[in-house]
Amino acid sequence: MRMQIDQQLIRHCRKGDRKAQFQLFKSCFPLLMGVCVRYKKNEEDAREVLNMGFLKILDNLDKYREEVPFEAWIRRIMINTLIDDFRRSRKVRELIEYQDFQENPAAGELVDLNEAEKQFSAEELTALIRQLPPVSQKVFNLFAIDGYSHQEIGNMLGISDGTSKWHLSFARKKLQEMLAGLLNASRVIRQ
The missing domain is CATH 1.10.1740.10 (RNA polymerase sigma factor, region 2, helix turn helix motif)
Incomplete structure (x- = not known):
């Protein structure tokens, strides 16, 4: 458009x-x-x-x-x-939120994010992105959707390039886990 x-x-x-x-x-x-x-x-x-x-x-x-x-x-x-x-x-220590970051060993297999785009609507994917912690969500949007570099993101958010990369990696992993959970749930429903 x-x-x-x-x-x-x-x-x-x-x-x-x-x-x-x-x-x-x-x-x-x-x-x-x-x-x-x-x-x-x-x-x-x-x-x-x-x-x-x-x-x-x-x-x-x-x-x-x-x-x-x-x-x-x-x-x-x-x-x-x-x-x-x-x-x-943002609060003083919101930059790196470690709450809810525990690993989920029951998550099972990870999902290819490009494949997920084909199987889920934009609204469904947006809803999942909104479930990410605030900084990870912003880093993911700025990098994956808006095309900013980690250096640009770091300057915008007041974080280091490395922290930006960590948040992107974390966001991708969490999204893969959430998508895998949705795929598993939809397989159970179809059976």
């Missing part, structure tokens, strides 16, 4: 035209909400951050350059808003 934004609409928004700003919001909403729900536990929190991010987009429209794809520009602002929100809300 490619987003088409008329440059004239952006010019009207820059001039403070409320109708144009509302039209821009409606046009950007699906893309931005898609970004936000990957990082927040529920839709209400996602909408709250989306609204903060959209205000930043409006405040910074004068800095937007037409040679840059508008979609990439607003996505970057939204991800930065999500990271800022995370930094504000």
